[in-house]
Amino acid sequence: MKAFFLGGGNMGAAIVGGLVAKGFAAGDLTVADPSAPVREQLARAYGVRAIAPPGSWPEADVAVLAVKPQQMREAVRALGNPPASLLVVTIAAGIRVADLARWLGGHAAIVRAMPNTPALVRCGITGLFAPGDVGPEARERAATLLGAVGDTVWLDRESDLDVVTAISGSGPAYVFYLMESLEAAGREMGLAPGPARKLALQTFVGAATLAQLRGEDPAVLRAQVTSPGGTTERALAEMDRGGLKSVFIAAVKAARERSAELGDAFGED
Ligand SMILES: NC(=O)c1ccc[n+]([C@@H]2O[C@H](COP(=O)([O-])OP(=O)(O)OC[C@H]3O[C@@H](n4cnc5c(N)ncnc54)[C@H](OP(=O)(O)O)[C@@H]3O)[C@@H](O)[C@H]2O)c1
Known part of the structure; x- marks a missing residue:
């Protein structure tokens, strides 16, 4: 599975580090972040490809959106519309599937994840939600990614993520x-x-x-x-x-x- 991370801050780096520790090939992981020191640290610590934010979506099976909620709309619009086959996993608090889908030109393959700070020490718990048209294989991929930093739990309704935020997020x-x-x-x-x-x-x-x-x-x-x-x-x-x-x-x-x-x-x- 080739994964692209948009944002290599606290959470992006934690998931990347967790994946490498679990045996994922570092060569299959690309992280984009505007900060050169952040990119150098990611490349040095985990051996992943760390790049400046590109102008289009790099080739990948999954994209993890790990920028701040306030940065999300501009960050994804700068990449244009993703290929329909790309699974997009957003970990941004409060960004709803319908809004992200709209910013991504009507993209359908989106999973929302709400991790918490113990993910930084791989003891997190992440709530996951996917709309009905996201299939089991895509769900499995999203759970595998977030499973690198702790446990995961699927929720039936997107509004349940507000409860997850209130319980395990805060x-x-x-x-x-x-x-x-x-x-x-x-x-x-x-x-x-x-x-x-x-x-x-x-x-x-x-x-x-x-x-x-x-x-x-x-x-x-x-x-x-x-x-x-x-x-x-x-x-x-x-x-x-x-x-x-x-x-x-x-x-x-x-x-x-x-x-x-x-x-x-x-x-x-
Ligand atoms: N930390 C948590 O406990 C937690 C829990 C649940 C969910 N989340 C979610 O996780 C996301 C990331 O949080 P975080 O704590 O990791 O924040 P963070 O440390 O600020 O990381 C975000 C990174 O994205 C970079 N960035 C900004 N614009 C970008 C762009 N256009 N392309 C690529 N990268 C860009 C930022 O660079 P600059 O700093 O230079 O702008 C920063 O390095 C947020 O949406 C948050 O809601 C976090």
């Missing part, structure tokens, strides 16, 4: 917020900064690993740590009194609303 920030809060609690109760951070960080790593390896419902795992009359029960009661769960769910819904608003704004011609 999700790492929620986790960091909780991590910060746990660390701050440790500091307020007299721990030195080093131990407070280490305890908070490793608690997240350990709990996430336990949940993943056991595969059990988080509510069951939580109950297992919550002895009647114990410390965890006291803390959770305090969280419930403050309405933490409903605040959290309302916050994630607000992120979903914002994602939909941004989709409307990016799609304006």
